[in-house]
Amino acid sequence: MKHFLLVRHGLIDYNTQALNEDGRDFALTLTKLVKLYPIECIITDEEERCVDTIKPLSTSLKIDPILLSKMDFSNAVDVLNRAPSATTSIICYRIESVNPLLEVLKLPIFTPETRDSAYEFIWSIHLGGNGGVAEHKQIPTGFRKPQ
Secondary structure, eight states: OEEEEEEEOOOBOTTTOSBOHHHHHHHHHHHHHTTTSOOOEEEEESSHHHHHHHHHHHHHHTOOOEEEOTTTGGGHHHHHHTOTTOSEEEEEEOHHHHHHHHHHTTOOOOOTTTGGGGGGEEEEEEEOTTSSEEEEEEEEOSOOOOO
8 A cells, every 4th residue: 555645835935936934944844744654755846845845855865856747746646656666655746736636536626715724734645456545634734824
């Protein structure tokens, strides 16, 4: 059974689209949040905010991330299935790229009303033998978007 963690990029400065101070703190905290998971594969949206969010974890684990474009992102599960040694993987996303993946997995997509809540948790998802979701839960991050 494959296991992966879905994590939204850290909070950003909306003028520059780069991680703000809270976003950089989240990137550093992410390594601690997922330390109990034997991560063997890192996949991230190619957007700078996603790459910067995953960089401390990637550096700590000495794993080069697989970069995906928004167009390719819905194939992230296929990428995981082609990485036979990776039993636990982490995927860093932006809302615009993750909804197609959530649809494939038959999980609720983010809407304008729910998108900001994505900062508050990491999805932990176990895939069954048929590639469908066997189990999923939310791991609190301790972060939330300021109102």
